Amino acid sequence: MSRAPTPQLDPPLQHWLLDLARSTVRSALDGHGLVLPDPATVPEGAGLPGAAFVTLRRGGRLLGCIGSIEAHRSLADDVAAHAYDAAFRDPRLPAVTDDDWPRMDVEISVLGPLEPLDVRDRVELAAALRPGVDGVLLTSAEGRGTFLPSVWAQVGDTDEFLDALWHKAGLPPRRWPRDLVVERYQVTEFDDA
Structure with a gap:
């Protein structure tokens, strides 16, 4: 589909x-x-x-x-x-x-929907993200990982969010793989609590 x-x-x-x-x-x-x-x-x-x-x-x-x-x-x-x-x-x-x-x-x-981000390094990525709003998907030959927007509430700032996402994706800390594709998305979130 x-x-x-x-x-x-x-x-x-x-x-x-x-x-x-x-x-x-x-x-x-x-x-x-x-x-x-x-x-x-x-x-x-x-x-x-x-x-x-x-x-x-x-x-x-x-x-x-x-x-x-x-x-x-x-x-x-x-x-x-x-x-x-x-x-x-x-x-x-x-x-x-x-x-x-x-x-x-x-x-x-x-x-x-996934929205590709035209960013070339971590500084550009950090500037493009909207804390608390954007989920992020990282894809590289070296690894893949995502965080839902709700993860923002569990971290102190954008640097901590990105460090944890890099770790989850299995990427070397603070290194930008040449083939890295970054996409963001939003969610509709609801619960029965």
Whole structure:
């Protein structure tokens, strides 16, 4: 699927997607594995191509976060698959348990289109970014990594954000690879907390 404009995410659709993520995790905890939604039950906006990250927390503690940068399936299928992956396949964390589920908060970030940035070094990149607004994707033969806009709240400034992103992408600190492609994006973020 090609990158489509972000669907209109009105409150009823947001609520439906949050319920989908939560019920996907519950179904898997009940032994049913990953169950994608029946296309006949999917609201129009969620049936369009979409890319999303699903973050699961319990009492502020991260339980899992998995997502995709580019749309390759419907937004509904993307949310369901990433809810399952965040709960059971995030390699950084143990799987969600029955004890976690009733106290689990779900956050969904639906990504807008990628915007290439014409920057040639870190100074230009820092000047082009909008803290708290932009998510950033770095791509190089040496590594790839992204941070959602919500990461800005966890760092002190742009330098710290970029240092952590370079590390996540597996790039040598403060070195600009010749083939580096930098793209930014915005998200529509909502949660059930």
